[in-house]
Amino acid sequence: xxxxxKIAFRxxxxxxxxxxxxxxxxFLAVVVLMVSSSFLGGLFDGIxxxxxxxxxHIRITSADYDIKERMMxxxxxxxxxxxxxxxxxxVDGVVSVAGRIKFPxxxxxxxxxxxxxxxxxxxxxxxxxxxxxxxxxxxxLNPSGQNEIVVGRELARSLQLKVGDELTLFxxxxxxxxxxxxxxxVGLYDMQNGRLxxxxxxxxxxxxxxxxxxxxxxxxxxxxxxxxxxxHLINGLGKVPELKGLLMKSWNQIGLAPVFTGVVTVISTIMxxxxxxxxxxxxxxxxxxxxxxxxGEIGLLKSMGMYEDEITMLFTIEGFMxxxxxxxxxxxxxxxxxxxxxxxxxxxGGSLQGLPLTITNMIYGxxxxxxxxxxxxxxxxxxxLAALIPALNGVRLKPTEALxxx
Amino acid sequence: MKxxxxxxxxxxxxxxxxxxxxxxxxxxxxxxxxxxxxxQAPKSVxxxxxxxxxxxxxxxxxxxxxxxVGEDKSYAIFGSPxxxxxxxxxxxxxxxxxxxxxxxxxxxxxxxMLRQSFMGSDFSYSDSxxxxxxxxxxxxxxxxxxxxxxxxxxxxxxxAQQADANYFTRKMWIDSEWYVVAKQEMYAKSGKLxxxxxxxxxxxxxxxxxxxxxxxxxxxxxxxxxxxxxxNIKLDVEIPDxxxxxxxxxxx
Numbered sequence: 001x002x003x004x005x006k007i008a009f010r011x012x013x014x015x016x017x018x019x020x021x022x023x024x025x026x027f028l029a030v031v032v033l034m035v036s037s038s039f040l041g042g043l044f045d046g047i048x049x050x051x052x053x054x055x056x057h058i059r060i061t062s063a064d065y066d067i068k069e070r071m072m073x074x075x076x077x078x079x080x081x082x083x084x085x086x087x088x089x090x091v092d093g094v095v096s097v098a099g100r101i102k103f104p105x106x107x108x109x110x111x112x113x114x115x116x117x118x119x120x121x122x123x124x125x126x127x128x129x130x131x132x133x134x135x136x137x138x139x140x141l142n143p144s145g146q147n148e149i150v151v152g153r154e155l156a157r158s159l160q161l162k163v164g165d166e167l168t169l170f171x172x173x174x175x176x177x178x179x180x181x182x183x184x185x186v187g188l189y190d191m192q193n194g195r196l197x198x199x200x201x202x203x204x205x206x207x208x209x210x211x212x213x214x215x216x217x218x219x220x221x222x223x224x225x226x227x228x229x230x231x232h233l234i235n236g237l238g239k240v241p242e243l244k245g246l247l248m249k250s251w252n253q254i255g256l257a258p259v260f261t262g263v264v265t266v267i268s269t270i271m272x273x274x275x276x277x278x279x280x281x282x283x284x285x286x287x288x289x290x291x292x293x294x295x296g297e298i299g300l301l302k303s304m305g306m307y308e309d310e311i312t313m314l315f316t317i318e319g320f321m322x323x324x325x326x327x328x329x330x331x332x333x334x335x336x337x338x339x340x341x342x343x344x345x346x347x348x349g350g351s352l353q354g355l356p357l358t359i360t361n362m363i364y365g366x367x368x369x370x371x372x373x374x375x376x377x378x379x380x381x382x383x384x385l386a387a388l389i390p391a392l393n394g395v396r397l398k399p400t401e402a403l404x405x406x
Numbered sequence: 407m408k409x410x411x412x413x414x415x416x417x418x419x420x421x422x423x424x425x426x427x428x429x430x431x432x433x434x435x436x437x438x439x440x441x442x443x444x445x446q447a448p449k450s451v452x453x454x455x456x457x458x459x460x461x462x463x464x465x466x467x468x469x470x471x472x473x474x475v476g477e478d479k480s481y482a483i484f485g486s487p488x489x490x491x492x493x494x495x496x497x498x499x500x501x502x503x504x505x506x507x508x509x510x511x512x513x514x515x516x517x518x519m520l521r522q523s524f525m526g527s528d529f530s531y532s533d534s535x536x537x538x539x540x541x542x543x544x545x546x547x548x549x550x551x552x553x554x555x556x557x558x559x560x561x562x563x564x565x566a567q568q569a570d571a572n573y574f575t576r577k578m579w580i581d582s583e584w585y586v587v588a589k590q591e592m593y594a595k596s597g598k599l600x601x602x603x604x605x606x607x608x609x610x611x612x613x614x615x616x617x618x619x620x621x622x623x624x625x626x627x628x629x630x631x632x633x634x635x636x637x638n639i640k641l642d643v644e645i646p647d648x649x650x651x652x653x654x655x656x657x658x
Contacts, residue, residue: 113513168509168513170506172523173526175461177489177490177526178504179489180506180508180509181508182509
């Protein structure tokens with residue numbers, strides 16, 4: 001085996017240009033694999049993370065909420081929320097329960113006005129929605145602050161709002177009557193999301209007053225310990241009789257995020273296999289040429305008593321070595337890029353905002369052993385398989401034929 | 407041969423009679439609308455309004471006082487319920503302002519919003535705050551005479567002269583004695599039925615017959631209707647111009 005390794009290693013340098021080209025192909029394929037895995041992983045985490053943030057692990061709504069939501073109607077609401085919340089909080093595995101109201105309204109500030117989408121949220125939701133990280137000016141919504149508002153960056157820009165300003169929200173109530181309340185801006189946030197940045201948040205109690213929705217909410221979001229325990233949560237909540245007639249959906253059943261990530265996973269897997277195939281093709285081409293060049297040598301080795309398996313092994317080791325060098329270099333380079341992507345992220349500048357998904361502008365890549373393992377396995381498997389096929393083809397020749405052909 | 411000739415003459419007579427009838431009917435439509443306008447669009451109006459809004463089993467009652475001059479100069483202020491108390495509306499032409507006491511702020515409502523629900527009712531802001539002279543805005547034709555709730559009514563079809571009218575076409579049934587709209591259907595330009603209004607009570611005030619109770623159904627909503635009851639109706643009274651100002655609207 002030691003001799004085979006030595007010969008295979010020396011063979012690499014017999015046509016160094018061709019070997020270098022093979023290494024580069026392998027290198028590029030692994031770099032692309034690593035970076036795309038890191039980016040797509042980050043994109044998925046971003047989409048699903050944002051999705052869970054906005055839906056909780058479980059979301060409870062009225063049965064016709066999906067239709068009403070599109071029509072921006074407040075009629076698809078859940079009454080007697082206070083009692084229901086108490087009951088839901090007792091279910092095993094429930095970490096937090098939060099009622100929310102999403103509503104359209106007109107926002108007036110001095111002579112300016114703008115249509116906007118507002119959210120009434122509970123104090124616990126301030127943490128769920130990660131306001132601490134997103135607030136760039138002022139503070140958080142005060143749980144008891146009945147007339148306080150935090151405003152998204154885009155909305156603040158268009159109405160030239162700053163912390164301390166007063167504005168008026170003019171909305172249609174549940175009973176379609178116009179009503180208005182004044183609010184003081186206590187904070188500005190940037191959720192790295194164009195849609196959310198055009199909106200604002202007020203306390204749930206204030207939204208209920210504005211919209212004449214006493215003890216009513218549009219949706220209840222429930223957070224468990226982790227998304228892995230969603231099934232357990234569903235089982236527990238399924239036993240709550242008060243939820244009869246309401247619609248309960250888990251985070252992966254809501255919106256287009258799961259469909260989108262599923263489709264992109266299939267597409268990205270196909271793309272990654274194509275890159276692995278191209279790398280394999282490069283290595284196979286090199287090895288095929290090597291086998292053809294060395295037919296006489298193969299015949300000589302066979303006539304001297306070398307087994308076919310050993311000759312196959314020789315070429316396979318050579319191909320593996322080329323693939324290995326390319327893969328290691330690719331892992332290093334791809335690893336650095338993936339690390340930088342995970343550390344500093346990439347700003348897509350709202351290019352994904354047209355999609356019906358909640359997603360931040362900044363995408364941070366994933367940097368974990370998974371993407372290394374995937375790249376190593378794909379890179380090396382492609383190299384070995386690519387070397388094996390021409391090697392098997394070459395050793396089938398009889399020594400006399402091989403010597404004559406040479 | 408003779409029989410054929412008789413039939414031909416008879417046919418021609420029927421055609422001529424129909425044409426004359428149509429001509430007369432066209433003149434009648436204008437005459438009818440002129441009389442309707444006299445009743446429905448006095449120089450000025452003041453009345454108390456009780457709006458009873460029926461929405462999917464829930465009943466809300468709102469009360470306001472309305473002052474109006476001409477077709478579209480109106481001021482209305484709500485007295486109840488408590489949540490709407492002090493809410494006031496000023497309509498001047500195509501402009502509408504709303505004073506919200508809860509925010510102590512006046513908000514201007516843009517043109518297209520005039521077609522939206524007025525305080526949650528089946529009436530729009532336009533329906534509630536204007537008294538259009540139909541003759542000046544619609545081309546009309548009489549389609550026949552019918553019976554409605556035991557009274558004889560003219561059936562009319564109206565088509566707006568302006569494409570941006572709130573209701574492009576209307577079908578009206580007008581009481582042939584009092585010249586008041588007894589019922590009307592309002593349609594969009596597409597032909598979609600938007601609203602149905604039924605008059606439930608008519609009062610004679612001076613020389614005019616005025617609608618005192620009406621029911622409106624917004625056909626774009628389900629299971630809703632609104633009844634509007636007008637009381638203490640005063641027509642053609644002097645109302646100072648200061649009533650129709652933003653200063654008055656914001657007066658606490």
